[in-house]
Amino acid sequence: MNAILGAPSEAADGPPATALPPPGELAELVAREVARQLAGFRSETERARADLRERTPEDRASIVVFSGELDRVLAAFVIATGAAAAGLETTVFFTFWGLSAVKSKTATATQKGFKQKMMQLMTPGSSEGLGTSKFNFFGMGAVMLRTMMAEQGIASLEELMAMARELGVNLMACTMSMDAMGVQREELLDGLTYGGVASFLASATRSRVSLFI
Amino acid sequence: MSTSILDVRGTKCPVPIVKAKQALDKLAAGDVLEVHATDGGSVEDFKGWAATSRLATLDAQRVEQDGTGATVYVHVLTRKP
Missing domain, CATH: 1.20.5 (Single alpha-helices involved in coiled-coils or other helix-helix interfaces)
Incomplete structure (x- = not known):
């Protein structure tokens, strides 16, 4: 049959041959x-x-300051200024007790509820009011630590914060914890940025250094 | 190409590297900055800083005595392009 129709014999076991274009x-x-x-x-x-x-990761550093103690906040700012000096784009994110570090000494908030007012009374009013994490003894520990640091020529927390700003460190306050703790924007330092977990993660996922203090 | 001196004697970590960074920002490529520090930790600190920063290379480190007899650590940095 095949021979009669003139079809190639290979087509018998392969797919049916179609006519090839020129x-x-x-x-x-x-x-x-x-x-x-x-x-x-x-x-x-x-x-x-x-x-x-x-x-x-890019040349970035992201630090969460959750604690509101002088020594811990100091460590955060030493790392933040060091990172910024090394050319890392640095973000410090203040949340919960850490918010006290960025409270303004002079600013006051108005129109607070009773619980918010109590919270304000029981937390430090600025970085200068922070106690130490150990041996604070109602603020004596903090005074002693500050004196000892000054004697050694070590920069104070306020000097480090000013340096961080000079170096362009992004100081961001967590809006959710501000609401939780009854902290209003009017109480915080000028020049802060505000954000939530997504703002922090946007920076942290691209950071080489990420710390929670 | 110029050579300038940055005096950070008496300061402690992280001030020497912060001041050095700020001084280097103002320099042109190839300019040399000599940082004079009294903080012993600055020796390792400048090594670490140079490894992280893209701003300058650390070319030399030496130990000197200043007029008062205090030990001074000199860090020689060259601004990168």
Whole structure:
């Protein structure tokens, strides 16, 4: 039968043969298909690269200050100023007890409820009111630590904070914990930024250094 | 190309590197900054800083005595382009 119809004998075990276009047209078809596949591959690679770039650490440092003690906040600012001096884009995120460190000595908030007023009375009114995490003895420990540091020529917390600002460190207050603790913007220092967990994570996921103090 | 001296004697960590960074910011590529510090920790600190920062290279470190007999650690930094 095959011989009579003149079909090639190989077609018997392969798929049925279709008529091939002439060589010139064939080359063009192949070229078009290769270009199509290559473009797809290229855009996929581009997408993967952009995605990777977004998740790769940059020269950044992110520090959470949760604690409101003098020694802990000092450590945070020593690291923050050091990081900024080394060229890292640095963000310090103040949350819960850490908010006391960025309270303004002069500013006062108005229109607070009873619980918020109590909270204000029981937390330090500025960085100068922070106690130590050990041996505070109603503030005596903090006075002693500050005196000892001054005698040694070590920068005070307020000097370090001023230095951090000079170096462009982003000081961010957590708005959720401000609400939780009844802290209003009017009580905090000028020049702060405000944000939530997403703002912190946007910085932290791209940071080489990330600390919780 | 110039050579300037930054006197941070009497200061402690992190002030020497902060002041050095601020001074280097104002310099041009190739300019040399000599940081004079009395903080013994600054020797390792400037090594670490140079490894992290892209601002300058640490070319030399030496120990000197100043007029009062105090030990001074000199860090020689060259501003990068």
